Amino acid sequence: MTSVIGAGAFGTALAISLSRSGAEVTLWARDVAQVAAMATTRENAARLPGMAFPDALRVSDDAGSLPDGPVLLAVPMQKLRVALDDLPDFGPRPLVACCKGIELSSGLSPTQVIAEMRPDAPAAILTGPSFAQDIARGLPTALTLACADEGLSADLQSTLTTQNIRVYRTTDVPGAEIGGAVKNVMAIACGAAIGAGLGDSARAALMTRGYAEMQRMALALGAQADTLAGLSGFGDLALTCTSDLSRNYRFGLSIGTGEGFDPSVTVEGAATARALKARARALSLDMPITDAVVDLIDGTLGVRDAMTRLLSRPLKEE
Incomplete structure (x- = not known):
């Protein structure tokens, strides 16, 4: 089971692609009204109109009830620290950054922010050439999963590969992050x-x-x-x-x-x-x-x- 934090266009697209492949996925958003609308219409009309949610995709505004499994952080880079500060402790579950950039206030990369805010959680980043609309429509996309732990990297690669997303893995986290920035x-x-x-x-x-x-x-x-x-x-x-x-x-x-x-x-x-x-x-x-x-x-x-x-x-x- 996989959770996606952030119901923007990219987070929603990832959740759609993952759940379309049969995986149980929870898409979390802070806005209660947005979650209610998505649950009713089974789409994210504000960010990805016309892209229907698969049956395996559920939406939630309760971050404390997210299932076990990797947590994808699909929030803007400059809001990553605030999001981690507000979210509950996910324990040893892997935290996968799905943003690109360098934090202006600290000069840290996404995984470095995760390591600082959640030192007990394994950190990784999913990056590469991709547009939300392409992913949600099921168009072929290839991404890079960067994680210093080679074993975890292989596990995440398997989990995040879908019918239309091919994931390659690397342990070179700095290279992947600087490229995306x-x-x-x-x-x-x-x-x-x-x-x-x-x-x-x-x-x-x-x-x-x-x-x-x-x-x-x-x-x-x-x-x-x-x-x-x-x-x-x-x-x-x-x-x-x-x-x-x-x-x-x-x-x-x-x-x-x-x-x-x-x-x-x-x-x-x-x-x-x-x-x-x-x-x-x-x-x-x-x-x-x-x-x-x-x-x-x-x-x-x-x-x-x-x-x-x-x-x-x-x-x-x-």
């Missing part, structure tokens, strides 16, 4: 470039040099280079930087076009960019695209000026 920042950069009319060649350059920044940060934190070439690195970067379904990419588009962006939409890359800039400074790492994204978000630099700044950097070998 940095790709959101690069998606903002790519969206801004396209929104400003700088073209697909500029986007390709940003993706490639953004991948170099991803590797630079990950290797400095002890990650393995091969991990960044996988789903949680290159794969997620390719998807997020090229699709309008990406909230980070759409946020970048709004910067490039000068249009407003819905403040209610969670953009993980905005806070993560600032956190990564601080981490890079502490590690004496050069991450010029990340720095430019922070300036774009703050409004201290325009898109074309940012590109000019990047293009005028000293020449060097690739």
Whole structure:
């Protein structure tokens, strides 16, 4: 039995996919009215309209009654600590982060926040190129499950693999987490470039040099280079930087076009960019695209000026 904390689009999609494969799944939400509506309509009309809940999926607003088994934490990165602070003690059950980014206040990754808040619970992260709508519709998706405990990683891999989600496993947790964090920042950069009319060649350059920044940060934190070439690195970067379904990419588009962006939409890359800039400074790492994204978000630099700044950097070998 598996529980999913957070009835946003991604948490709901995971719950649908897992339960569609026959597993008993509980989807938890804090909002009593939302839970009542989902129980009645058998769908999450607010986040994934038209996606019917399988019979094996139950909904609940009582976190204390969740069944034994892994707990998937499908909450935004910047709300993960608050969620863990409010939720009851789940004991030795594995806690699997389903968010991407770096906590702005502490500079910690998802599993590091879990380890700090719940030191007795095994921590893992599920990450990789995926959109909630694709998962809920049953479209083929491949994800990475990163966990330092190889035995637990294999167990979770089996539990979380569904009819349409193929899960690969790794023990390189830092690599998987940095890949998922940095790709959101690069998606903002790519969206801004396209929104400003700088073209697909500029986007390709940003993706490639953004991948170099991803590797630079990950290797400095002890990650393995091969991990960044996988789903949680290159794969997620390719998807997020090229699709309008990406909230980070759409946020970048709004910067490039000068249009407003819905403040209610969670953009993980905005806070993560600032956190990564601080981490890079502490590690004496050069991450010029990340720095430019922070300036774009703050409004201290325009898109074309940012590109000019990047293009005028000293020449060097690739």
